Amino acid sequence: MTEKVLEIRDLRVTFDTPSGPLEAVRGIDLDVEAGELLGVVGESGSGKSVSFLATMGLLPARARVTGSVLLAGEQLIGASNKFMRSVRGRLISMIFQDPLSALNPVHRIGDQISEMLQSHQSLSSRDAAKRAIELLDIVGIPQPDDRARQYPHEFSGGMRQRVIIAIAIANNPKVLIADEPTTALDVTVQAQILEVIERVQDRFGTAVVLITHDLGVIARVADRVNVMYAGRNVEQGTINDLFDHPSHPYTRGLLASLPRPGKQRLKPITGFPPNMVNPPSGCAFHPRCEFAADICKFEMPSLVSYGDLQTACVRARELPKHERFV
Amino acid sequence: MSDELLKVTNLVKNFELRVDKGARRRKRIVQAVTNVSFSVAKGQTLGLVGESGSGKTTVGRCILRLIEPTSGSVHFEGQELGSLKFEEMRALRRKMQIVFQDPFASLDPKLTVGASISEPLNVQGVPGDHADKVLELLELVGLSADHAQRFPHEFSGGQRQRIGVARALALNPALIVLDEPVSALDVSIQAGIVNLFEDLQSRLGMSYVFIAHDLSVVRHIADRVAVMYLGKIVEIGDQEAVYSNPTHPYTKALLSAVPVPDPKTERARNRIMLEGDVPSPVNPPSGCRFRTRCWKAQEVCAQEEPMLTVRPSGQMSACHFPES
Numbered sequence: 001m002t003e004k005v006l007e008i009r010d011l012r013v014t015f016d017t018p019s020g021p022l023e024a025v026r027g028i029d030l031d032v033e034a035g036e037l038l039g040v041v042g043e044s045g046s047g048k049s050v051s052f053l054a055t056m057g058l059l060p061a062r063a064r065v066t067g068s069v070l071l072a073g074e075q076l077i078g079a080s081n082k083f084m085r086s087v088r089g090r091l092i093s094m095i096f097q098d099p100l101s102a103l104n105p106v107h108r109i110g111d112q113i114s115e116m117l118q119s120h121q122s123l124s125s126r127d128a129a130k131r132a133i134e135l136l137d138i139v140g141i142p143q144p145d146d147r148a149r150q151y152p153h154e155f156s157g158g159m160r161q162r163v164i165i166a167i168a169i170a171n172n173p174k175v176l177i178a179d180e181p182t183t184a185l186d187v188t189v190q191a192q193i194l195e196v197i198e199r200v201q202d203r204f205g206t207a208v209v210l211i212t213h214d215l216g217v218i219a220r221v222a223d224r225v226n227v228m229y230a231g232r233n234v235e236q237g238t239i240n241d242l243f244d245h246p247s248h249p250y251t252r253g254l255l256a257s258l259p260r261p262g263k264q265r266l267k268p269i270t271g272f273p274p275n276m277v278n279p280p281s282g283c284a285f286h287p288r289c290e291f292a293a294d295i296c297k298f299e300m301p302s303l304v305s306y307g308d309l310q311t312a313c314v315r316a317r318e319l320p321k322h323e324r325f326v
Numbered sequence: 327m328s329d330e331l332l333k334v335t336n337l338v339k340n341f342e343l344r345v346d347k348g349a350r351r352r353k354r355i356v357q358a359v360t361n362v363s364f365s366v367a368k369g370q371t372l373g374l375v376g377e378s379g380s381g382k383t384t385v386g387r388c389i390l391r392l393i394e395p396t397s398g399s400v401h402f403e404g405q406e407l408g409s410l411k412f413e414e415m416r417a418l419r420r421k422m423q424i425v426f427q428d429p430f431a432s433l434d435p436k437l438t439v440g441a442s443i444s445e446p447l448n449v450q451g452v453p454g455d456h457a458d459k460v461l462e463l464l465e466l467v468g469l470s471a472d473h474a475q476r477f478p479h480e481f482s483g484g485q486r487q488r489i490g491v492a493r494a495l496a497l498n499p500a501l502i503v504l505d506e507p508v509s510a511l512d513v514s515i516q517a518g519i520v521n522l523f524e525d526l527q528s529r530l531g532m533s534y535v536f537i538a539h540d541l542s543v544v545r546h547i548a549d550r551v552a553v554m555y556l557g558k559i560v561e562i563g564d565q566e567a568v569y570s571n572p573t574h575p576y577t578k579a580l581l582s583a584v585p586v587p588d589p590k591t592e593r594a595r596n597r598i599m600l601e602g603d604v605p606s607p608v609n610p611p612s613g614c615r616f617r618t619r620c621w622k623a624q625e626v627c628a629q630e631e632p633m634l635t636v637r638p639s640g641q642m643s644a645c646h647f648p649e650s
Contacts, residue, residue, distance in 0.1 A: 043512040156603040186377035186539070188600045191583040195599065213513060216585030219592045239589045257517040258587050259546035261569070266546065268518035272482045 005174045005207050006032035006055070006092075011067035011077075013047070013054050013231075019277050024050045026231035026279075027067070029303065032175060035205040037198070039222030039239070041215060041254070045273055047231035048211050052177045056094050057084040072174055090120040093168035094177040097184050099160035103152040109136070109163055110148030116170045135166040138203070139196050158189035162196055169200050176200065179211045194221055215258065219243060227251050230274050230284035232300075237309035245322050247311040249289045252322055283313070291315055331533050332366040332389065332501055337398035339384050343608065356607050358384045360557040361398070366501070366550075369527065371534040373548030373565065375541055375580075379604050380554040382537045386503045389535065390422050391415060402501070420450050423494035427506035429486035433478040439464075439489050440474030446496045463492040467522060484515035491522065495530070503535045508543060520547055541584050545569050553577045556607055556615040559634065563641020573650070574643040576616045614646070622647045 013025040025047040032038050042048040054065045069076040071091055096102055113132035117123055136144035139162040168176055182190035201208050226236040235248040246252045253269040271288035274280055280287050286296040295314055303310040339359040345352050359381040366372045374382045388395045400407045426432040433442055443463055444456040461471045467488040494502050508516040538544050552562040561574040572578040579598045586592045600619050611618050617627040626646050634642040
């Protein structure tokens with residue numbers, strides 16, 4: 001029996017722009033189960049980051065957010081700032097692509113972790129400092145007691161991201177949202193950070209939402225995957241189901257566009273990502289879809305179960321069988 | 327070799343770094359590129375891979391003399407570029423072009439696409455108004471004639487990269503340096519640009535130096551691959567040999583760190599996890615520069631710099647204890 005720690009229902013986010021309202025997220029339903037690692041894939045502008053910034057209450061006031069987000073039973077949409085402050089860092093944390101801008105350059109690393117601990121727990125400074133060193137050790141920073149006294153500029157990019165993870169998990173949150181946590185890092189360092197995230201998930205039972213554009217990263221660490229396109233979920237399922245027999249033409253297209261060993265010609269998805277001020281009618285993917293029919297222009301599909309996956313495609317049943325890539 | 331287009335020999339590029347510490351001012355040297363040698367044959371693609379700070383971009387810019395190398399030589403069509411006068415170099419540049427990573431920063435926002443594409447023709451003093459040539463180039467890169475009158479902000483990232491490619495093609499170059507040309511693009515768009523590079527090469531026969539950190543893209547497009555670490559080439563050879571049979575521990579670790587987009591393969595892999603980060607190029611390790619992160623390192627690696635040596639599968643690598 002799995003417990004849902006995060007339940008997102010019909011989440012919508014709209015920004016007012018000079019060229020009119022831009023609906024960046026257009027009705028997302030998504031569950032995160034306790035202790036799982038959910039991968040969220042999508043290209044730039046698909047709404048993957050905005051959905052979770054909205055969940056965290058981190059969007060600017062001009063963004064209009066509607067729908068429902070339940071975190072361990074608590075409604076987050078429309079909650080007061082005070083309430084959100086008590087939730088962030090305690091029940092849910094978020095880490096970002098650029099670890100340097102997330103750290104305060106004039107405070108010691110240890111103090112920045114202690115601050116997070118003391119803002120949610122009644123701990124003496126001494127106990128907080130001790131716990132900070134333990135956390136640095138957990139995320140794999142050598143000589144943690146010396147490193148705790150250093151400043152962010154003395155850390156490399158990979159080490160900074162470890163510090164950020166230490167801060168994010170300081171209060172043992174139920175959910176950790178990692179938004180492209182390895183995109184700015186070299187691949188050998190990326191491998192280390194992914195290992196730290198998996199270790200945290202294992203050791204504390206933290207549910208992790210990993211937002212990325214890299215299907216290789218997803219294949220490596222995710223239990224389940226959610227594919228986003230133009231502010232909607234287009235497909236979700238377990239990692240093996242999604243990679244073995246993707247149903248949605250966009251998921252298929254993404255997998256087919258990746259270079260694989262051998263010299264066979266790459267298969268790009270034709271056309272361009274949609275302009276979200278004026279997204280295509282019906283299924284937003286239809287102008288780029290090789291299987292699009294007339295109905296796709298009029299009907300916006302919702303997620304429906306096809307075999308082991310949920311897919312938002314009215315033609316999913318009729319599509320030719322997917323050839324698995326090796 | 328008669329079909330050799332570009333030959334880089336013992337290329338070195340040091341940058342001076344001024345460090346102000348109180349009243350004392352010291353100069354420190356960043357060794358961005360150290361003794362790099364390779365050649366590129368006509369119509370071939372050399373992939374230059376490495377992590378940040380490996381010096382791959384600096385090599386690309388030294389080839390075009392966008393920055394002056396500290397020492398070493400670059401021969402292009404048999405001519406040594408260092409011996410050329412300014413005007414001679416400018417004339418030669420029409421045969422060597424570059425496409426940059428960021429398609430948003432590399433186009434002048436105030437010039438129409440047509441004007442951007444014809445600019446190299448004007449700079450090189452090619453007579454005429456170039457309108458036909460611009461149309462031909464736009465079609466060559468998969469854009470249409472009416473795009474010539476529009477401005478860069480009207481285009482998506484992938485389209486802008488195509489415009490950058492059209493501009494690079496304007497003077498029929500024999501060599502194009504592609505500096506991370508698809509890294510800024512979405513996955514579904516990357517494939518189209520990679521195909522474009524391949525089509526252009528088979529039609530026009532130019533050579534590419536393809537600089538990238540994405541090893542799977544390089545595997546796809548390159549004939550030969552050079553792997554760089556901290557300013558040096560650690561392994562170089564045919565793509566097939568380097569990828570299927572890496573002999574330098576760093577190449578092996580790098581390949582093993584790239585996640586494969588297939589969960590079953592990916593989770594069954596034996597992964598080599600490198601410790602720590604790339605050391606600073608201001609003060610690189612003695613001997614083999616990779617030894618501080620290498621699981622095979624011994625005493626000799628700190629004392630003696632390994633030379634590039636031919637391995638059984640054909641490529642060269644610089645290691646005292648090569649993988650077999």
